[in-house]
Amino acid sequence: MVDRFENQAPEKLQGKYQAMVVCCILGIGSLVSWNSMLTIADYYYQIFPAYHPSRVITLVYQPIALVTILILAYYESKINTRKRILTGYIIFTISTFLLIVLDLTTKGHGGIGPYIGLCTIVASFGLADATVKGGIIGDLSLMCPELIQSFMAGLAVAGALTSALRLITKAAFEKSNDRLRKGAMIFLVISTFIEFLCLMLYAYVFPKLPIVKYYRRKAASEGSKTVVADLAAAGIQNQSDLTDDDDSKIQRLTKKELLLQNIDYALNLFLIYVLTLSIFPGFLYENTGQHGLGTWYALVLVAMYNFWDLVGRYAPLVNWLKVENRKALTIAVWSRYFLVPAFYFTAKYGDKGWMIMLISVLGLTTGHLTVCILTIAPKGYKGPEKNALGNLLVIFILGGALTGVSLGWLWLIGKKNAF
Numbered sequence: 001m002v003d004r005f006e007n008q009a010p011e012k013l014q015g016k017y018q019a020m021v022v023c024c025i026l027g028i029g030s031l032v033s034w035n036s037m038l039t040i041a042d043y044y045y046q047i048f049p050a051y052h053p054s055r056v057i058t059l060v061y062q063p064i065a066l067v068t069i070l071i072l073a074y075y076e077s078k079i080n081t082r083k084r085i086l087t088g089y090i091i092f093t094i095s096t097f098l099l100i101v102l103d104l105t106t107k108g109h110g111g112i113g114p115y116i117g118l119c120t121i122v123a124s125f126g127l128a129d130a131t132v133k134g135g136i137i138g139d140l141s142l143m144c145p146e147l148i149q150s151f152m153a154g155l156a157v158a159g160a161l162t163s164a165l166r167l168i169t170k171a172a173f174e175k176s177n178d179r180l181r182k183g184a185m186i187f188l189v190i191s192t193f194i195e196f197l198c199l200m201l202y203a204y205v206f207p208k209l210p211i212v213k214y215y216r217r218k219a220a221s222e223g224s225k226t227v228v229a230d231l232a233a234a235g236i237q238n239q240s241d242l243t244d245d246d247d248s249k250i251q252r253l254t255k256k257e258l259l260l261q262n263i264d265y266a267l268n269l270f271l272i273y274v275l276t277l278s279i280f281p282g283f284l285y286e287n288t289g290q291h292g293l294g295t296w297y298a299l300v301l302v303a304m305y306n307f308w309d310l311v312g313r314y315a316p317l318v319n320w321l322k323v324e325n326r327k328a329l330t331i332a333v334w335s336r337y338f339l340v341p342a343f344y345f346t347a348k349y350g351d352k353g354w355m356i357m358l359i360s361v362l363g364l365t366t367g368h369l370t371v372c373i374l375t376i377a378p379k380g381y382k383g384p385e386k387n388a389l390g391n392l393l394v395i396f397i398l399g400g401a402l403t404g405v406s407l408g409w410l411w412l413i414g415k416k417n418a419f
Contacts, residue, residue, distance in 0.1 A: 015209035020150040022206050023140065027154015029089060029198030030132045032162065033096045034061065034125050036187040038281045039162040039302060043180040044118070047110035054281045055408060057122045062277075062402035064126030069134045069398050073255075073391035077384060081135050082229035085202055088131030093195040095124040100188045108181045130398060137374065138390035142224070142383050143215040145375035146317075152371045153313040159306030162187065166299055207234040219383030223252065226387055252382060258389050264326055265377045268333045269370065269393055270400035275336055276366045277404030278411075279343060280305055280359075297352065304356050305363040312367025316375065323372045336365055370397075 037044075037057060044053035072079065098121050106114045140148040169183030206212060207230045216227040217236065259266060281302060316322040323329055339362060346354045377393060378386040 015211045016144070016146070019143075019147055019206070019209045019211050022201050022209070023147050023150040024154040024157060025194075025201060026136060026198050026206070027151040028158040028161065029092065029154075029194050030129065030136065030151075031155045031158040032194050033092055033191045034129065035159045035162040035306075036096075036191045037099075037122065037125070039166045039299075040180070040184040040187050041281065042298065043184040046180055047108060048115050048118075049110075051115055055405070057119060058277070058281070058405045058408075060119045060122045061126040061129070062398065062405050064123045065130040066395070066398045066402050068127050068130035069391070069395050072130060072134055073388075073395055076134075076138060076388055076391045077225065079135075079226065080229045081139050081226040081387075082207070082233060085132055085135040085139070086199065088128045088135065089195060089199040089202060091124055091128035091131065093192060093199060095121050095128065096188060096192045096195055100185065100192070103181070103185065103188075108178065130394070133397075134391045134394040137394055138387040139226070139230075141374075141378040141386040141390035142219045142227070143212070148378075149313070149316060149371050149375055152367075152374060153310065156306065156310035156313045156367050160303075160310045163299070163303035163306045165190070167296075167303060170296070170299065203233075207231075219387075222383040224383035224387060227383075253385050255388055255392060258381075258385060259392055262377055262389060262393070264330055265373050266393060266396040268329055269373055270396040270403070271333050272336070272366060272369055273397055273400030274404040274407065275339065276362060277401045278407040279339075279362060279404075301355065301359050305359045308360040308363035309367040312364040312369075313371045315364075315368050316371050321368075323369070324376055329369065329372060332365070332369060336362075 038054065041054040044057075072084070099118075102114065102117050102121065106117075136151055137148065140151055165187060166183065169186055170179070173179035173182050207216075213231070213234050213236060216231050216234075219227050220231060253261070323332065339358060342358055343355075346358055374390075374393060378389055381389060
């Protein structure tokens with residue numbers, strides 16, 4: 001059964017490039033709402049000036065995401081992946097729409113009540129993020145590396161897109177009343193549409209692409225149960241010819257064994273996001289001081305991070321830029337921590353040119369190293385093991401993000417009126 005699939009050439013199957021485009025859009029949808037929240041943070045600083053919006057909403061988001069992925073990763077082999085991912089996009093769509101409703105209801109006014117409502121909606125984003133990201137990365141780990149790379153690139157496209165739109169809306173509404181609010185509403189409307197689009201693409205388009213069906217049938221032949229519903233949605237019945245007896249004889253690594261074999265990849269992902277989230281976005285909004293760009297400064301820094309993060313995620317498509325050596329990856333990850341003193345002294349003594357350069361390096365290395373690890377790690381494993389490993393690696397991404405957000409508060413030590 002397995003040999004029958006191995007003898008085919010998946011790169012020649014129809015639908016590869018369509019699948020890459022869909023994966024990129026799904027990646028955009030898994031982060032566009034959250035990136036919109038971060039990008040319009042200047043609006044939330046205007047209506048909630050005393051509540052540290054960029055830091056607090058991130059600290060609300062990340063624990064929910066981490067707890068959710070821990071639960072889902074533990075039960076991943078028993079969960080219907082199709083329902084899991086569709087549920088995540090439904091939550092994203094509804095939650096993003098509720099942000100619009102909240103703002104219209106409160107008429108853009110601040111206060112503790114609206115702020116609690118905002119944080120509650122942000123918590124639902126964390127729930128949706130872990131549901132979608134863990135599910136899709138686990139699912140795409142069954143397939144060719146180009147698809148998971150496209151999904152991860154979509155995450156960066158979401159950031160670059162929202163940053164570009166934010167700069168455009170700020171310029172367009174610079175002289176109008178409620179300019180920040182108008183820009184924020186445009187963001188949220190666009191984000192709601194994108195989330196709904198992702199819901200439709202995953203439900204009706206993605207499972208029917210030939211290359212996707214190929215890899216899912218291959219995974220089913222290796223004993224994977226998580227692909228059953230998606231194969232059924234593609235019109236494929238009796239997708240596995242294995243009997244129960246045959247299935248029980250398939251030797252699979254446990255989650256513990258998978259983690260031990262890939263502990264360096266997992267820890268590297270954790271360390272990547274500890275550093276990144278300790279700086280982005282809170283440091284950029286609250287610790288970079290005043291410069292010639294004025295209110296544009298933080299937006300430019302966020303835009304530069306997102307642009308270079310996008311470049312970094314596409315860089316591994318060039319073979320000689322793809323880092324596959326495990327020791328080299330570890331050295332690269334640890335080397336990034338020299339950025340901490342660099343950011344500190346640049347914020348204190350440097351000018352905006354140096355800060356833009358540093359944030360560009362942070363974005364480039366975050367995207368590049370993340371994609372290298374996630375595309376290399378699943379190689380050599382069976383379908384069920386790849387799905388489990390994908391979920392395990394997302395745990396370390398979200399765990400690193402939560403740790404980084406928490407450590408980000410240390411930048412406020414010694415700052416006047418910080419709390």
